Amino acid sequence: MAHVLTKPAPTAPPAPPRRSRRRRDILVGWSFILPNFVGFALFTLVPMLAAFALAFLEWDSYSAPEWVGLDNFAKLIDDENFHVALRNTLFYAAGHIPLTLVAALGLAMALNRKLRGVPFFRTAAFFPYITSLVAVAVVWNMLFNPTAGPVNQVLEAIGVSDPPRWVASTDWAMPAVIITSVWRDMGYYMVLYLAGLQTIPKEYYEAARVDGANAWQRFWSITVPCLRPTTFFVVVMLTIQSFKVLDLIVVMTDGGPGRSTLVLAQLVYREGITEGQFGYSSAIALVLFVIVLTVTVVQFRINERRSAS
């Protein structure tokens, strides 16, 4: 097809008609994304659409499905497990999102300098994120052990007479999970913030110094506004991640003690896989999807308005 030019041709070869070139480009483009797209379609897109349909059916995965309309959603409204799981998920998100954000930004600020040893600490902060999640959960469970765990031994040593019982208490199990997940995720978001910090021009800070701005003022007036695009991305990612939390909780507490750490994703799993009610489970999944979608859309709107002003 392509012909090699050994020397400049006296006249340019006639261009192929525009239409067929466009078609060819489209075909080439599609053929590049096809391998990935087939996998995505087969294992993500189709099951997702199927789950939407299933939410209106009653189906045990074995016998013929039965159309029940909105019954599954009616059942949700009265289902105490759903209320508990929704509350817990919101509690987790309310803790995990701001804490991870602050921790990641703090780390990034601290490690955004050219000193010896900084690369080591950057790697160290990123390490939890690539560690096996099960290992993370098991080790933190040991740290949080109410009687023999180092966390409580330290607390007692500094004079806390009755330290929290962490994963063995309904009040403290979720905070324990949140602490663990913040520790695990902050390294990843730190890397995003580091990239963001690198893009802020040094001249801004120099100009601010000349004007006599102190560190705090420089942070609020330069760093924070310049990092807005990064922060927006981080918040969106964290929100989606928080609402979907499942693995860490399953390994650490399995929703316990009682129902104190039961979250929506776990309820989806329990109702579907263990109880075999795929219709009801899909309905819960659909509600979860709508919640995440709404929150994300609102975040985009707010961001647009901010950028415009």
Next chain:
Amino acid sequence: MRRHLAKAMAAAAALSLAVTACGSSEPEAGASGDGGGSTLTVTVWNLAKTPEFKALFDAFEQANPGVKVQPVDILADDYAEKVTTMLAGGDKTDVITMKNVTDYSRYSSRGQLAEITDLAKSGDTANLAGLDAFNVAEKYYALPYRQDFWLLYYNKKYFEQAGVKAPEALTWDEYGKIAQQLTKSEGGKKVYGTYHHTWRSVVQAIAAAQTGGDQLSGDYSFFNDQYAVALGLQKAGAAIDFGTAMAQKSDYRTMFETGATAMMPMGTWYISGILEAKKAGKTDVDWALAPMPQRPGGSGVTTFGSPTAFAVNKRSENADLAKKFVQFAAGKAGAEAISKVGVVPALQSPEITEAYFKNEGMPTDEVSKKAFAPDKVNLEMPVSENTSDIDTILKEEHELIMVGDKAPADGIRSMNERVKSEVLN
């Protein structure tokens, strides 16, 4: 545009339903004769650590030349969920091992198992312990091949050191006293008097078995005394605190084999585990068996247990051979094969028990033998369509009582309320 989208959505939904084989007519078991040839597939858990499976498969292959058994090995912790997913996805594995009766009730009520009532009604199942557990409206979908029940494991060394005699017939009060007496610190290491694992059965199933209470009833006042025992031991420091055990993901085997506890109520499946650990030189624990402690004024020894069974997958293409295997495992040849590796067979006879205690490493004292013949073994959890829902609620409330978040009376009240409103309404 919108019309196209709707069409695409409908097509996608139809496609996905087709992919998941939903709504298709299911093949009748055995309809296709020997489509699978003479290879039999069986789901098992932790094959390397569960010697009974290999013992059974070898015996079956020997009795049926030309037949090959192919295990489908699954991690024990994920077993129930994995099998549920397999069956839901139309998997054709011939024989499905029923790890417990709760799972059995789930699969049988969903119509995922082939009916084998003819095998259950045949002559030689009269002595098959635990067969009743598989009766669903006078139909059977599995036959038990082993029957585990709970008894008391104890560390002989600690008993001798403290001058306490073998716990032949304890009441729960006496058990509690001995546990406190045996609790000590040895060279900076604490030895607990007893260890209660975090399963709800340790408190709830034994209470149900010994009081005659029904765990599906929605009224759980019969748990009361047993919670008093369990919480009392924990408060006195004679048993490891539940929250700690939960956070550590305590392993009962480690607790007993490292001598961290003097006593431990546990199921008979652990016997083969100890035998193996001792043979491999992993532990030198000097152990023996005793009957489960009883309520005051009770007559005889009542405990609870659960049978393990084999069932034929309704989608099996090798149903005749699968049925043959199920029958073999529940019969005399199967019982002998698993007795040899220290597993308690469902088929009971004096000869089999005799042979069982001849295994190398078994305790030989009379109390251990007596412990092996309880007067009554009640089912750990009755089977019905509500079993798994109620199980979840009882587990959640059990955790709350044991971590001290709720007083037993409050926990039991909320069990009653939740089971009534969420399940039995």
